[in-house]
Amino acid sequence: MARSEFAIVGAGALGSILAAHLVRSGHSVALLARGQRAQQVREQGLRIKGVSEFSTPVEVLTDPAQLRETGALIIATKTPGSEQTLASLSHVKVDRALSVQNGVMKDDLLAQTYGRERTLGSLADTSGELLASGEVLFTRNVNLFVGELDGTMSDTARAIVKAIDDAGVRATLMPDIVSREWSKFVGWVGFVSLSLTTRAITWRFLSDPDAALLIVRLTRELASLAKALGIQLTEDRAILPLGTVLDGTEAQAVAAVQKAGADYQTKAPEHRMSALQDLQAGRALEIHETLGYALRKAQELNLSLPLLASFYSLVSAIDRTRDR
Known part of the structure; x- marks a missing residue:
């Protein structure tokens, strides 16, 4: 053509x-x-x-x-x-x-x-x-x-x-696209991990205090990887207000995630992460190229990301054992 x-x-x-x-x-x-x-x-x-x-x-x-x-x-x-x-x-x-x-x-x-x-x-x-x-x-x-x-x-x-x-x-x-991509990725990993494990629409898992706490801790782990790679994160609100989530107290960070949940409830109440759409439709999950990629990069740097490793194992198990 x-x-x-x-x-x-x-x-x-x-x-x-x-x-x-x-x-x-x-x-x-x-x-x-x-x-x-x-x-x-x-x-x-x-x-x-x-x-x-x-x-x-x-x-x-x-x-x-x-x-x-x-x-x-x-x-x-x-x-x-x-x-x-x-x-x-x-x-x-x-x-x-x-x-x-x-x-x-x-x-x-x-x-x-x-x-x-x-x-x-x-x-x-x-x-x-x-x-x-x-x-x-x-x-x-x-x-x-x-x-x-x-x-x-x-x-x-x-x-x-x-x-x-x-x-x-x-x-x-x-x-500054590289910084912006990594800034979104750092927050996105927590979103996708909780979306796949709770199977809830977006605003519901963001609003839950325990899910919000896990998102905060995952986000902070991924930020340590970006820092080790020499990537400067931006105060990008496409996913989360990273400044508060990374630099505030844990309680402040959890509140920021729950605030994001309230915003989704108001502006996009039916929003489901694309990964959840894939899970429910029986399609392959985008985890090895995303969560797995982050873990491989961390291993190259001898950096431990224990919470991410646990979620990666859990989501991999979900992907293998679910009905397709």
């Missing part, structure tokens, strides 16, 4: 949201999808409801070999199988590649495939849910942060971010 402005890999919630908005805005988009979902999108188009309400057709590819060149390659699959996915796309010529997946391992994989100079960091305070009907419920449109890994503000990255933002998915170019 001819060069597209955007190629989006994965037709789940966020991939569908990005593709639909970019197509509606007039950009050329190739959407790589598989199996039943690919057939569904070909027949019915992308159907979005919630924050935005519209439907649009989109070009669907099922074979990565069909994609040869694109301006921006966006990886929007779940993290399991990421190495194999990128291996199948290593031939593609890209101006820039970014991933909206959870965690921070994604940047390493993209840099290994396309080079660090063509890799953009990214983190999404944007979410949705792929419904059984094939529609996508667009639940949060706060910000998609994107940036060059070396902190520059290149014209190429600026144009990509502007196109996404103008299309209706809020996006911002940031010079």
Whole structure:
């Protein structure tokens, strides 16, 4: 196929949201999808409801070999199988590649495939849910942060971010993207760990005092890993107010987590972590590339993260023993 402005890999919630908005805005988009979902999108188009309400057709590819060149390659699959996915796309010529997946391992994989100079960091305070009907419920449109890994503000990255933002998915170019990715990851690990073990919607486990305490302790463990890696965390509120959670007393930190729960109850009362959606749908969990990645990094540094190790073992057991 001819060069597209955007190629989006994965037709789940966020991939569908990005593709639909970019197509509606007039950009050329190739959407790589598989199996039943690919057939569904070909027949019915992308159907979005919630924050935005519209439907649009989109070009669907099922074979990565069909994609040869694109301006921006966006990886929007779940993290399991990421190495194999990128291996199948290593031939593609890209101006820039970014991933909206959870965690921070994604940047390493993209840099290994396309080079660090063509890799953009990214983190999404944007979410949705792929419904059984094939529609996508667009639940949060706060910000998609994107940036060059070396902190520059290149014209190429600026144009990509502007196109996404103008299309209706809020996006911002940031010079400190690595710090922001790690700041989100440090808080996200506690969220996903309690979401999978309690199986509760987001505001409920955040509001529970014992769950909030565990989130605080997990967040502090992950912050010690970031510090050991020389990564400066930002006071980013995309997940939690890190300043209070990391530097305040434990009681103050727990109160901050519970306050986040109250905010979710008011603003997104039905929000479920994507990991919980995967668990309930019988899909593979994104734990080995996220929690497992953090533990592997800690082991390289001879750093002990005992609470994270315990949750990783528990969630791994849940993943292996649940009904699929």
